[in-house]
Amino acid sequence: MRPNIIKVGFLRGGLEIKQFMRQRESVVFTLLFPVMLLFIFGSVFKGDLAPGVTFSQYFVAGMIASGLVNTGFQQLAIMIPLERDFGTLKRLRGTPISPISYFIGKAVLVFVAMIVQVGALMGFGAALFGLDLPNTTERWLRFIWLILLGSICSTILGIAFSALPKNGRGASAVVSPIVIILQFFSGVFFVFSTLPQWMQQFAALFPLKWLTQGMRSVFLPESFATQEVAKSWEIPQIAIVLVIWTVLGTILALKTFKWSEK
Amino acid sequence: MVSAWTHRLILSRPFRYSQLLGQDIDVVNDLAISVRGLRKTYTSRANGSKDAVAGIDLEVKSGEIFAILGPNGAGKTTTVEILEGYRDRDGGEVKVLGQDPGKLGSDSWAWRNRIGIVLQSTNDAQDLSVSETINHFANYYSNPRDPESVIHDVGLDEKRDARIQTLSGGQRRRLDVALGIIGNPEILFLDEPTTGFDPEARRAFWDLIRNLRDEGRTILLTTHYLDEAEALADRVAVIVDGKIIEVSTPENLGGRNNAKARISWLENGTKQEIESDFPAAEVAKLSTKFGGEVPELTVIRPSLEDIYLKMIGQL
Numbered sequence: 022m023r024p025n026i027i028k029v030g031f032l033r034g035g036l037e038i039k040q041f042m043r044q045r046e047s048v049v050f051t052l053l054f055p056v057m058l059l060f061i062f063g064s065v066f067k068g069d070l071a072p073g074v075t076f077s078q079y080f081v082a083g084m085i086a087s088g089l090v091n092t093g094f095q096q097l098a099i100m101i102p103l104e105r106d107f108g109t110l111k112r113l114r115g116t117p118i119s120p121i122s123y124f125i126g127k128a129v130l131v132f133v134a135m136i137v138q139v140g141a142l143m144g145f146g147a148a149l150f151g152l153d154l155p156n157t158t159e160r161w162l163r164f165i166w167l168i169l170l171g172s173i174c175s176t177i178l179g180i181a182f183s184a185l186p187k188n189g190r191g192a193s194a195v196v197s198p199i200v201i202i203l204q205f206f207s208g209v210f211f212v213f214s215t216l217p218q219w220m221q222q223f224a225a226l227f228p229l230k231w232l233t234q235g236m237r238s239v240f241l242p243e244s245f246a247t248q249e250v251a252k253s254w255e256i257p258q259i260a261i262v263l264v265i266w267t268v269l270g271t272i273l274a275l276k277t278f279k280w281s282e283k
Numbered sequence: 284m285v286s287a288w289t290h291r292l293i294l295s296r297p298f299r300y301s302q303l304l305g306q307d308i309d310v311v312n313d314l315a316i317s318v319r320g321l322r323k324t325y326t327s328r329a330n331g332s333k334d335a336v337a338g339i340d341l342e343v344k345s346g347e348i349f350a351i352l353g354p355n356g357a358g359k360t361t362t363v364e365i366l367e368g369y370r371d372r373d374g375g376e377v378k379v380l381g382q383d384p385g386k387l388g389s390d391s392w393a394w395r396n397r398i399g400i401v402l403q404s405t406n407d408a409q410d411l412s413v414s415e416t417i418n419h420f421a422n423y424y425s426n427p428r429d430p431e432s433v434i435h436d437v438g439l440d441e442k443r444d445a446r447i448q449t450l451s452g453g454q455r456r457r458l459d460v461a462l463g464i465i466g467n468p469e470i471l472f473l474d475e476p477t478t479g480f481d482p483e484a485r486r487a488f489w490d491l492i493r494n495l496r497d498e499g500r501t502i503l504l505t506t507h508y509l510d511e512a513e514a515l516a517d518r519v520a521v522i523v524d525g526k527i528i529e530v531s532t533p534e535n536l537g538g539r540n541n542a543k544a545r546i547s548w549l550e551n552g553t554k555q556e557i558e559s560d561f562p563a564a565e566v567a568k569l570s571t572k573f574g575g576e577v578p579e580l581t582v583i584r585p586s587l588e589d590i591y592l593k594m595i596g597q598l
Binding site: 022023024028029032033036039040043044104107108109111112114115116117118119 | 367368369392393395396398400402404405406407408410411415419420422423424425462466
């Protein structure tokens, strides 16, 4: 009897979390970097975007969305080529483990790291910048599915992308510019509706813009929806775009995933 | 009459365990690994194309320690990695536990469930402890060994809670072996297992490998150490430039068992030398001739090292 693929995946997730927590640099970077960014932006831009909507409030939505992209896509697209270099993947290839279990392990790691990161960001934001936390059950539920679906989508795209860098050393140089450009285009650092139209349309092709919009629907007042480009939060569209990217990413990841460099 | 006829019938029809166990083991041949005409060519822009493996035939019996011995770059690792299912081949037939590692389908897990692999140097899982890693890998197999007994067998009891990054090279290699055998494999592949060991660690490691063989496992190891092949292997294949130049027991390698002895002595101020299959008789003759002691008499049999170096073209 083959050991259950999903169970092995969650066991791998546990192991990944253990390894992650023992690398102090990565923990500090993942947890503190968003908080530091919030501190910098929150200190620079003190004004309100609309009555009752501080820049920090707007920015936290973007930070959580881009946290999903950093923790999932960016981290994995760098980490997996390194694991290839270190022989981690070659060793796994020689065992009966399914790639699906390995993917699930990564998704569990990303999801747990996200929860911790979001907790730190919201705690820090609420304490220092008067961040308003989601105020209805509906918003909390939406928040949870956005993080869950966002983590899975970001994980699988990171795995799919990890086939591209030739080795671990070069990975960061390939991945980081893509993420930074998407952050600028998707309304993480600037108010999305003020961006040029071509930028908005380009960003709409990728998940980050939709994740950011979804997070705004969680953190900003209902009235702010009218300030969106589409005059609405477009929740169903967000779900559809994320599901499409997740499905495409899964197909791609299963096709291109490489256990070793050859 | 009837019994003789039945007897012949049984003999004439190969009986397969597979019919009994649903496993593809050929009991008549009792081969764990069979390789015929294996080829692998690497093409690089700088060096053109090179035959890393240039037509290899191999048969490894169930339950033996089989060593592939050869200098660096002879094609040992390429051969083994093809058998392990890591690399494609360009020609030939390969069967490992009855399956072609180059054509594993959706049930490849079942095949991997029955083999254990110890790769050349790895550098993974630095932040985990020995026991965490071994216990975790046990989850991948359908019939794993008890992790605690595996830790004990490879001699890492004292290091069970140590982080992997703190292990010495020899301990690290023992962990690699632990991960190779945690799934209770029928075949264990070891790729240059003792490179970089001190002599004491090597001897302890060899004992570990012998114990694994005594448990009934088939072991295929590559090495560039002649003494390792001699100490461990039931049979040795010597590989040079992608070709196997001899398969033999360590005792008979290179015709060592019947190599001529070289007898030399001093006679009339010049050195005399002959080769003989019967050195004792020659020495007796010389002794009679000289009336007792023979000046500067030496009788030399070629050492295994001499024979090996001659075989691989280094002497």
